Amino acid sequence: MTLRPIALLVALSFSLPLAAARLPRTVLPHHYDLTITPDIAAETFSGDAVILAGVQQPVSSIVLNAAEIAFRSASVESGGARQNATITTDAAAETATLTLDEPLAIGPATIRIAYDGILNRQLRGFYAGDSSRGKYLASQMEAVDARRAFPSFDEPDMKATFRLTVVADASHNVISNSAIESETPGPAAGKKTVRFALTPRLSTYHIALIVGHFACIGDTADGIPLRICATPDRVEMARTTLQATRELVTFFNRYFEIDYPFGKIDQIALPDFAAGAMENPGAITYRERILLADPKTASAESLKASVSTISHELAHMWFGNLVTMRWWDDIWLNEGFASWMGRKGLEAVRPQWKLAASDAAGAASPMRSDVLATTRQIHKSAETPDEIEELFDGIAYGKAAALLRMLETWVGEDRFREGINLYLGRHAFGNASAGEFAAAMHDAGGRDVAAVITSYIDQPGVPLVAVSSRCDGTATIVSLRQQRFLLRGERTPAIEEQLWTIPVCFSGGDCVLLRERAQTFRLTGCRDTLYPNANGRGYYLTDAVEADGLNSAERVALLRDQWFLVRAGQRNVADFLDAAAAMGSDRSAADEVLSSVATIERYLVEPAQRPALQRWLRGYGAPLVRDLGWTTRPADTPEDRALRNAVLTTLGDHGDDAATRRRARQLTNQWLRDRSTLDPSLVADITKLAAIGGDARLYDAFLRSYRTASDPREKSRMLTVISAFRDPALIRRTLDLALTDDIRSQDLAGVLAGVLSNPAGTAIGWQFVEENWGAIEKKLPPGHTGRLITAVGSAACDRVWMERVKSFVDQHALRQTRQATGLALERIAACADLRVAQGTRLAEWITQRN
Numbered sequence: 001m002t003l004r005p006i007a008l009l010v011a012l013s014f015s016l017p018l019a020a021a022r023l024p025r026t027v028l029p030h031h032y033d034l035t036i037t038p039d040i041a042a043e044t045f046s047g048d049a050v051i052l053a054g055v056q057q058p059v060s061s062i063v064l065n066a067a068e069i070a071f072r073s074a075s076v077e078s079g080g081a082r083q084n085a086t087i088t089t090d091a092a093a094e095t096a097t098l099t100l101d102e103p104l105a106i107g108p109a110t111i112r113i114a115y116d117g118i119l120n121r122q123l124r125g126f127y128a129g130d131s132s133r134g135k136y137l138a139s140q141m142e143a144v145d146a147r148r149a150f151p152s153f154d155e156p157d158m159k160a161t162f163r164l165t166v167v168a169d170a171s172h173n174v175i176s177n178s179a180i181e182s183e184t185p186g187p188a189a190g191k192k193t194v195r196f197a198l199t200p201r202l203s204t205y206h207i208a209l210i211v212g213h214f215a216c217i218g219d220t221a222d223g224i225p226l227r228i229c230a231t232p233d234r235v236e237m238a239r240t241t242l243q244a245t246r247e248l249v250t251f252f253n254r255y256f257e258i259d260y261p262f263g264k265i266d267q268i269a270l271p272d273f274a275a276g277a278m279e280n281p282g283a284i285t286y287r288e289r290i291l292l293a294d295p296k297t298a299s300a301e302s303l304k305a306s307v308s309t310i311s312h313e314l315a316h317m318w319f320g321n322l323v324t325m326r327w328w329d330d331i332w333l334n335e336g337f338a339s340w341m342g343r344k345g346l347e348a349v350r351p352q353w354k355l356a357a358s359d360a361a362g363a364a365s366p367m368r369s370d371v372l373a374t375t376r377q378i379h380k381s382a383e384t385p386d387e388i389e390e391l392f393d394g395i396a397y398g399k400a401a402a403l404l405r406m407l408e409t410w411v412g413e414d415r416f417r418e419g420i421n422l423y424l425g426r427h428a429f430g431n432a433s434a435g436e437f438a439a440a441m442h443d444a445g446g447r448d449v450a451a452v453i454t455s456y457i458d459q460p461g462v463p464l465v466a467v468s469s470r471c472d473g474t475a476t477i478v479s480l481r482q483q484r485f486l487l488r489g490e491r492t493p494a495i496e497e498q499l500w501t502i503p504v505c506f507s508g509g510d511c512v513l514l515r516e517r518a519q520t521f522r523l524t525g526c527r528d529t530l531y532p533n534a535n536g537r538g539y540y541l542t543d544a545v546e547a548d549g550l551n552s553a554e555r556v557a558l559l560r561d562q563w564f565l566v567r568a569g570q571r572n573v574a575d576f577l578d579a580a581a582a583m584g585s586d587r588s589a590a591d592e593v594l595s596s597v598a599t600i601e602r603y604l605v606e607p608a609q610r611p612a613l614q615r616w617l618r619g620y621g622a623p624l625v626r627d628l629g630w631t632t633r634p635a636d637t638p639e640d641r642a643l644r645n646a647v648l649t650t651l652g653d654h655g656d657d658a659a660t661r662r663r664a665r666q667l668t669n670q671w672l673r674d675r676s677t678l679d680p681s682l683v684a685d686i687t688k689l690a691a692i693g694g695d696a697r698l699y700d701a702f703l704r705s706y707r708t709a710s711d712p713r714e715k716s717r718m719l720t721v722i723s724a725f726r727d728p729a730l731i732r733r734t735l736d737l738a739l740t741d742d743i744r745s746q747d748l749a750g751v752l753a754g755v756l757s758n759p760a761g762t763a764i765g766w767q768f769v770e771e772n773w774g775a776i777e778k779k780l781p782p783g784h785t786g787r788l789i790t791a792v793g794s795a796a797c798d799r800v801w802m803e804r805v806k807s808f809v810d811q812h813a814l815r816q817t818r819q820a821t822g823l824a825l826e827r828i829a830a831c832a833d834l835r836v837a838q839g840t841r842l843a844e845w846i847t848q849r850n
Contacts, residue, residue: 021093022155022383026059027109029153029160036126036150037167038211040135043119043128049150051111051160060103062111065147065154066096068125072114078104094147094385113151122274123746123781125149126209129272131231136172136212138270138285140278143328143392144385146204157326157431159201166194168211175210175229175266177202177282199281200261201429203324208280210268217242221249224260228291230269234710237292238269244307247349248314255344257421258428261322267291267310269712272746274781277309279316279338286313287746288712299680300641302713304346304353311349312342323424326431328388332378332457333437335392336400340408343401353638359405360536360557361592366398367541370462371487371564372830373495374822378403378457379434389783389816402539403456409537410452410503410511411445419444448513451501456539461485463500463540465514471526478530480504481518485541487568488830502540507531507554533557541565547579552588559583559592566838567830573600573838574845581620587643590624594650601654602759603797604835604842610656612846617655621647630663632679645685652689664689665698672701684717691724699730707742719747723754723761731761735768739775748776749784753791762795770808777812786820793824797831 033050053062055078062076066089074085076098085098098111119128124140125148139149147154166174170185170192178197185192216229219242226245228238245267253259262281269291277286290309293302319341320334346353369375378400382388408416423432423440434457438450464485469478484498505511507529512521523530529549532542536557541564547555562579565571577600580593597617605613628644636644652660668690671678678686690698699722706718722734737743738751755765769776769788777785792805802825809821 023063023065023095023153023158026056027053027062027104027153028056029053029158031161031163032150032152033163033165034150035165035167036209038119038126038137040119040128040137040169040211043121043135044116045119045126045137046116047114047150049111049113049115049152051113051152053109053111055104055106055109058103058105060100062098062100062104063095064098064151065094065144066115066151067091067094067145067147068118068120069096069148069151070116071096071151072116074098074111074113076100076104076109076111078109079107094144096151115151117149120148121745123272124274127272129270131212131271132233133213133231136214136270137210138212138268138273139207139209139280140274140285141205141207141280142275142278143205143388146207149207149209152204154204156203156205156324156328159203159324159429159431161201162199162207164196164207164209166196166209166211167191168194171213172211173214173216173229175208175214175268175283177206177208177262177280179225179264197263202281202321206279206281206321208278208283208285210270210283210285214268216266219243219246221246222253222259224249225264227264227266228269229266230288230292231271234269234288234292234712237294237711240293240295240298240303241267241291241306241310244349245310245314248307248311248345251345251348252314252318252341255341255417256318256424258318258322258424260317261428262317265314267313271712272744274746274783277313279313279320281317281321284313289716292712294711294713297675297680297683297711298713299683300638301645301681301684304350304638307350308342308346311345312338315341315345318424322429323427324431326433328382328391329379330434331391332396332400333432333434335396336378336404339397339401340404343405359402360553360560362398363402363536363539363557364560366394366402367462367560367564369394369823370399370460371485371568372823372826373486373489374819374826375460376819377460386816386818390786390819392783393819399539400457402537403453405537406503406539407441407449407452409505409534411441411447411449415445416441419449448501451515452503452513455500455502459498459500461495461498463498463502464543465502465504465532465540466543467530467532469527469530472522474525476523476525476527476530478506478512478521478523478532479518480512480514480521480532482514482540483517485564485568487564488826488833500540503538504532504540505534505538507534507550509534531558536560543570545579547583547589555583555589556592559589559596563592563596567834569834569837572841573604574841577845587624587639590643591646593620594646598650598654600842603831604838605846606839606843609843609846612849614654614656616846616849618651618657621651621655621657625651625660630667630682632681641681645682649685649689653692661689661693665693668698672705684720687717687721688724691721692726694725694730695727696730699725699727699733703737716747719743719751720754723751724758726758726760728760728764731755731758731764732768735765739772739779745779745781748779749781749787752776753787756788756791757795759795762792766792766804773808773812783816785814786817789814789817789820789824793820793827796828797835799829799832802828 029051031052035048038045071087074087076083083100088097125145126139129136146152164176168174170190174194176196178199181197182195214229215232215235216227219226228242264282267284269286269288273287290306315338319337325333382391419441422444423437438453441449461484463482466481469476484495502514503511504514508527510523531550531554536553541561562576566573566576583589624647651657664686667678668687702718702721709715755761
């Protein structure tokens with residue numbers, strides 16, 4: 001079935017974005033002196049900016065970025081003369097032009113600007129938030145919001161040094177990228193002036209400023225001052241993450257040849273924050289639930305997520321901050337590298353978490369988008385603010401990290417590390433491109449890394465590698481063939497022509513480089529087991545079917561690939577289920593099996609046959625439950641805990657196991673009376689199971705827990721739980737609650753997405769979105785709309801939903817949702833196609849099994 005109509009729908013659903021020209025390179029900044037005077041009560045601020053710049057060619061105007069800024073005055077000094085500038089702003093382009101009577105000569109110039117701004121409630125630029133201690137001020141400049149805080153050359157390669165001065169209330173703490181150099185009373189009663197030390201060269205999006213009632217706890221790592229800051233009533237909850245920070249900084253300082261380069265590390269927990277975290281050098285900002293944890297109630301999985309995020313942000317100090325991409329089209333050099341390196345840090349400081357199998361499972365996440373025709377390539381042109389914001393997706397983070405893991409496996413850890421350090425050393429405090437990274441890797445390892453990188457970043461999609469082998473005396477002859485894998489759609493000539501340069505590593509340790517459509521290789525010795533994706537670290541799919549002799553990561557990758565082939569109609573769903581059954585209680589594969597069968601139960605099975613499939617699922621899961629039990633044991637590994645949660649959730653929900661849900665309700669009722677009765681690792685999944693069949697009384701209990709919780713993790717968990725109720729009346733209560741002050745704007749998209757993902761809530765939730773879009777849009781932070789489109793695209797499996805999503809997008813001028821909409825429409829179509837293609841086979845299998 002052709003994809004062209006879908007692609008056309010997507011194209012017609014959007015007006016063309018305004019062209020946003022990059023700033024001219026006629027004037028380049030070297031240094032900013034910024035003085036910020038906030039009025040938190042009025043939610044405004046005044047600013048004075050002095051920018052030292054270099055004029056590259058004679059010009060009579062200077063163009064810089066500015067948004068939501070009111071200029072009071074501007075002047076430029078050059079060659080001993082000072083000129084007042086005429087200021088012209090372009091709100092659509094987010095620029096301001098300073099026009100001068102006389103042209104500036106080549107050489108140094110000083111730009112002086114006095115201006116006023118707003119402390120917005122959209123969680124971007126400089127913004128105002130609310131905490132238990134009153135209003136506070138925070139910043140979020142990435143990607144293109146520094147221009148809302150100060151007039152600037154707001155592009156990543158226009159790096160400069162910064163010196164900030166802040167006039168704040170005397171009772172407030174003030175935190176920025178560098179250490180406080182001086183703090184003096186005044187200039188007015190009740191005020192103080194805080195002057196910060198000079199920063200190294202930074203991009204504008206790196207600048208951080210936090211003002212309010214915060215308290216901090218501290219430590220050191222290799223002599224580097226470490227602090228975690230939060231509201232005074234919660235700061236003691238940061239002890240666990242402070243310890244992890246110390247261990248991670250020590251590891252990174254050993255891995256890199258350049259020690260941490262930004263003097264100090266403050267990490268600030270913010271009650272209102274649009275992102276999960278932001279890597280501002282020296283002043284990393286987070287949502288509270290990531291940094292703050294009560295060790296008595298925090299689950300192992302939530303702590304793992306926290307340490308993983310901290311590791312990612314600290315890795316950014318080198319990847320993104322020390323060396324920054326030249327332009328946003330190479331954002332993967334920031335995010336992919338931080339995801340890859342953050343995973344290494346996590347493995348180093350928490351080896352007991354055994355992350356090998358999670359690499360293969362983690363690669364499945366970006367692959368779910370990358371197998372679609374509407375996916376994007378890693379290196380994608382982006383010029384407008386909306387286009388830039390859309391680049392922060394699973395391709396930039398997950399696919400890029402998987403690419404780096406594959407390269408590291410092929411090149412070897414030691415040589416890869418040499419290449420990384422060579423890359424950082426060459427471009428420290430500057431900017432770099434993908435080509436410069438490839439050059440450093442080539443110089444360190446001698447392999448054709450550039451060919452691999454180029455083939456993966458400049459074209460979209462996932463390659464499928466078909467494998468056949470035979471023994472020829474003392475050697476194994478391996479034939480490999482590659483093509484782009486598509487979940488559905490027309491195989492156009494352009495798609496058929498796609499080729500990758502793929503490092504294919506076999507389970508025996510050999511690696512070959514597949515460059516052509518088909519190649520044959522000779523490997524020493526005859527192999528009984530020749531799995532073509534060693535440790536599941538290659539970013540490609542294979543058609544391998546043999547599971548004997550594979551390690552846990554390889555089994556996960558094999559099942560992942562087989563499920564994609566089923567969804568594309570290249571494998572029979574019955575064969576997949578037989579393979580899953582044959583693995584029995586193999587814990588390494590169980591999570592992948594449970595996830596796939598849950599999808600089959602929700603979307604593919606006919607209602608009349610659902611009970612039979614659910615019986616099979618209960619039969620599959622029962623031995624795992626007997627083996628793992630309902631309670632955490634001292635000998636449990638993190639994998640045991642995660643699998644226990646997965647199997648209980650799947651049995652109680654998709655397996656329709658009344659006994660599991662009844663036990664979950666009993667345990668939940670006990671936990672609501674006494675929080676010590678349930679292991680923290682079980683709370684999230686057990687309470688969610690209880691909510692599935694829960695009544696209004698249970699809903700009210702969870703809502704009270706949300707409103708009274710002081711632990712940010714508890715509040716977040718309760719929002720997830722109330723979104724899981726299946727009773728339509730309770731679903732509507734959650735939706736109505738979403739637009740009240742009970743739900744912070746940062747959490748709105750999560751609550752709505754939770755309802756849309758709820759099988760009983762998709763239709764109710766989407767109708768609510770359609771009817772209340774004005775209020776929702778006003779409350780949602782910029783960039784969060786795509787989460788709603790993604791949620792309904794993942795939950796729906798009927799082509800009627802394609803028209804509903806398209807109609808909604810057509811009716812509203814949605815920003816930053818072009819990519820999310822295209823993927824959502826294609827996901828819905830793919831699910832509907834799968835139900836048609838595999839429905840008969842699934843029905844036959846269920847009949848035979850029962």
